[in-house]
Amino acid sequence: MLNIKTKIMKQILFAAILSICSIALQAQPQNLFANFGVIWNDYSMTDRGSVSAVTVQSPNTGTAQFVFNKAASDWSEKWCGSTTNYTRSLNQKLSEEAYYFTSGTWDHNIEFAMTTSNYYTFIVGENATANNDLSILETTFNPVTISATSQYPAAGNIGASDAVNVSATLSASPSSGEYLFIRYTTDNWASSSFAALSQFMSTTYAGTIPAQAAGTIVKYYILSTINNTPDVASIDYFTLNLLNNNNANYEYTVGGADSNPPSVLLLTPQDNATNIATTTDLTIFFDENIQKGTGNILVKKVSDNSTVQTIDVTSADVVISNTQATININALLSGTEYYINVDAGTFKDIANNDFSGITDATSWTFTTIASVEEVDWCNLQWPASATNSSGQSYYVYAQVYEDGITQGAGAGAGIEAWIGYSTLDVSPSFWTDWQPASYYGESVNNDEFRFDLGTHLTTAGTYYVASRFSLNGGSYKYGAYSSTGGGFWDGAANLSATFTVTAVDATAPLITNFSPADNSSGVLFNTDLILTFDENVQKGTGNIIVHKLSDNSVVETIDITSTTVTVLNNVVTVVISPLSASTEYYIKVESGAIKDMSDN
The missing domain is CATH 2.60.40.1220 (Immunoglobulin-like)
Structure with a gap:
C-alpha cells in the first residue's frame, strides 16, 4: 500500500480599499465581516440612505466568505446564508438573499467566486429585523470617488425655461465599464430619471437636468454604476459610488419665467x-x-x-x-x-x-506666444498598436523634420521631443501626460527620437499615444501614425497609436489535482506521479523528492530538468523508480522546481 502526501504553503499579502464615511445605524447591517482567503476582517460600511456599501480589493483567487452584522464584534444579529443556500452570483440584485439570523443552527457564511486584484462592492439593504436585498459588484478597476458637485444656474436663479447643468469632480478618469449619471426626481422620488455625465475637462464631468415647470422641486444626486442604461427599480444595488449631500440629496425649486441673463x-x-x-x-x-x-x-x-x-x-x-x-x-x-x-x-x-x-x-x-517657430513635419513612427505587459520595456519612436536643421548628423539644434499618452481618443493638444523623448539617430533627413513607454506605464488599460515636438521653444506640433508614414495629427488620416498594458501575472501556480491522490492506498508499485496545476507551467530548477514515511529517508531524488519529468500545458508527469509494496511514502516538490509561464 502506498500513501502519497503533499503539502504546499503560500503566504499572501492582503490589500483592501475601503469606502468608509458613516456611523453604524442601530439594528441595521452596517458592517461587513469577510474572509478573502487569508483572515477574517471587519469593514465598516457607508450608509447611502436606503442601502449600505463598501468596496474591497481581493488579494486572492478562490472562494470568498462573508456575512453582514450591525457592528464589528456584535453578533446579536447578522445577515447571512443558510446551510442549503449560501452561494451568491455577482453583478445581480439578489432579492432577500441576506437572511436575517439571531439564533439556531441553520446559518452559513455567504460565498462567491473571487479573482485576484479585482474590486468587490458589497451593497445591502437596511431592513433592521428582516431579510435584506444585496448585490456584489465585481470590477477590474477601483471605482472613482465623486468628491464635489456644482450646478448652474445656482438655486434661486432657475426659471421655467432653464435646463440645469450639473458638474461632478472625480478622483480620476472613469474606467471602461464605469458610467456616471445624475439621478433626479420632480415628485419627491415617486419616480425618477437619469441624465448621463460626460467629460467636461480633465476629471470634471457634467450633465444636464431638463427644464421643468415653474414651482417644481427638483432633487438629485450623482452616481457611478456598472450599467450604461440604469434601471430605477434596481439602481441602488448597481451603484459603485455616489455623492448625495450626506443622504439629504441636492435640490432646487424652479421659479417662474426666467428673467436672469446668462453669465460667464x-x-x-x-x-x-x-x-x-x-x-x-x-x-x-x-x-x-x-x-x-x-x-x-x-x-x-x-x-x-x-x-x-x-x-x-x-x-x-x-x-x-x-x-x-x-x-x-x-x-x-x-x-x-x-x-x-x-x-x-x-x-x-x-x-x-x-x-x-x-x-x-x-x-x-x-x-x-513670442516665438511661433514650428517644426516642418513630425510623426509617430512606430508602433501603430501594441500590447505590453505592465512595466516591460517597450520603446515608442517618432521622427521630425526641419529644413536646414535635421539633415545633418546628430540631434537638430533647438528641437525638443516628447511622447504622450491618454486614455481618451481626442486631440493630443488636450493631453497632459508627456514624457521627454531621447534622440535615437538619423533616418534620411529626419531626426528620430524614442521613449520607453512600456517601462513608464504600469497601470493596465488601453492608451492612445502620439508625439509632440517644438522648435526653439515655439508652438507644439503633434505627430501621429499612418501606414504611409504619418504626419501631423489630424484625427482622420494621421491618428494616435494604441498601446494596451496588461497586468503582470504575479500569482504562483497552484496544484489542483494529485495522482495518486493524497492519502490514497492500493497504489501500484510502478506508478507515475502526475501533478495538475491551475495554469500552464514549465520546468524551473530544483528536485522532486520521494521520502519513506516511516523514517523520513530519501528514496529517490529526481532533478526537474531530467527527461523523467515531462510537462504538457498544465500537467507535470514524473516517472519514478518502482516502490516497495505495503510501504507509505510522501512527496516533496522543492520551491522553484515548477513555475508558471510568467516565472512565478
Whole structure:
C-alpha cells in the first residue's frame, strides 16, 4: 500500500480599499465581516440612505466568505446564508438573499467566486429585523470617488425655461465599464430619471437636468454604476459610488419665467493668459444653455485699441453647444497682447434674456506666444498598436523634420521631443501626460527620437499615444501614425497609436489535482506521479523528492530538468523508480522546481 502526501504553503499579502464615511445605524447591517482567503476582517460600511456599501480589493483567487452584522464584534444579529443556500452570483440584485439570523443552527457564511486584484462592492439593504436585498459588484478597476458637485444656474436663479447643468469632480478618469449619471426626481422620488455625465475637462464631468415647470422641486444626486442604461427599480444595488449631500440629496425649486441673463463661468484663453498659440479659438462657458442673438465679437490690440477682427455672431465662425460658445478667429500676431469685446445681446439664454456682454479692455485679455517657430513635419513612427505587459520595456519612436536643421548628423539644434499618452481618443493638444523623448539617430533627413513607454506605464488599460515636438521653444506640433508614414495629427488620416498594458501575472501556480491522490492506498508499485496545476507551467530548477514515511529517508531524488519529468500545458508527469509494496511514502516538490509561464 502506498500513501502519497503533499503539502504546499503560500503566504499572501492582503490589500483592501475601503469606502468608509458613516456611523453604524442601530439594528441595521452596517458592517461587513469577510474572509478573502487569508483572515477574517471587519469593514465598516457607508450608509447611502436606503442601502449600505463598501468596496474591497481581493488579494486572492478562490472562494470568498462573508456575512453582514450591525457592528464589528456584535453578533446579536447578522445577515447571512443558510446551510442549503449560501452561494451568491455577482453583478445581480439578489432579492432577500441576506437572511436575517439571531439564533439556531441553520446559518452559513455567504460565498462567491473571487479573482485576484479585482474590486468587490458589497451593497445591502437596511431592513433592521428582516431579510435584506444585496448585490456584489465585481470590477477590474477601483471605482472613482465623486468628491464635489456644482450646478448652474445656482438655486434661486432657475426659471421655467432653464435646463440645469450639473458638474461632478472625480478622483480620476472613469474606467471602461464605469458610467456616471445624475439621478433626479420632480415628485419627491415617486419616480425618477437619469441624465448621463460626460467629460467636461480633465476629471470634471457634467450633465444636464431638463427644464421643468415653474414651482417644481427638483432633487438629485450623482452616481457611478456598472450599467450604461440604469434601471430605477434596481439602481441602488448597481451603484459603485455616489455623492448625495450626506443622504439629504441636492435640490432646487424652479421659479417662474426666467428673467436672469446668462453669465460667464469660464473663458479660454483665460484672462491674462500668456504664451497663447497664434491659432487659438475663443471659448465662452456660460452658466446656462444659450443661443445666438445679434451682435459682434471683437478682437482688439491692447497697444493701440485697434480692432483686428470682427466676427458676426450669426456667422458659421460661431458655434453654440448647450452652455458653450466657440468662436473661430484668424491667426494672430506672435508676442502680442489682445483683448476681446462681446456686444451686449450677442448671446442670450433660451428665455431670450440677453447676455450683458464684455465691453471693457481688461476683462478678457491674453498674450500670444513670442516665438511661433514650428517644426516642418513630425510623426509617430512606430508602433501603430501594441500590447505590453505592465512595466516591460517597450520603446515608442517618432521622427521630425526641419529644413536646414535635421539633415545633418546628430540631434537638430533647438528641437525638443516628447511622447504622450491618454486614455481618451481626442486631440493630443488636450493631453497632459508627456514624457521627454531621447534622440535615437538619423533616418534620411529626419531626426528620430524614442521613449520607453512600456517601462513608464504600469497601470493596465488601453492608451492612445502620439508625439509632440517644438522648435526653439515655439508652438507644439503633434505627430501621429499612418501606414504611409504619418504626419501631423489630424484625427482622420494621421491618428494616435494604441498601446494596451496588461497586468503582470504575479500569482504562483497552484496544484489542483494529485495522482495518486493524497492519502490514497492500493497504489501500484510502478506508478507515475502526475501533478495538475491551475495554469500552464514549465520546468524551473530544483528536485522532486520521494521520502519513506516511516523514517523520513530519501528514496529517490529526481532533478526537474531530467527527461523523467515531462510537462504538457498544465500537467507535470514524473516517472519514478518502482516502490516497495505495503510501504507509505510522501512527496516533496522543492520551491522553484515548477513555475508558471510568467516565472512565478
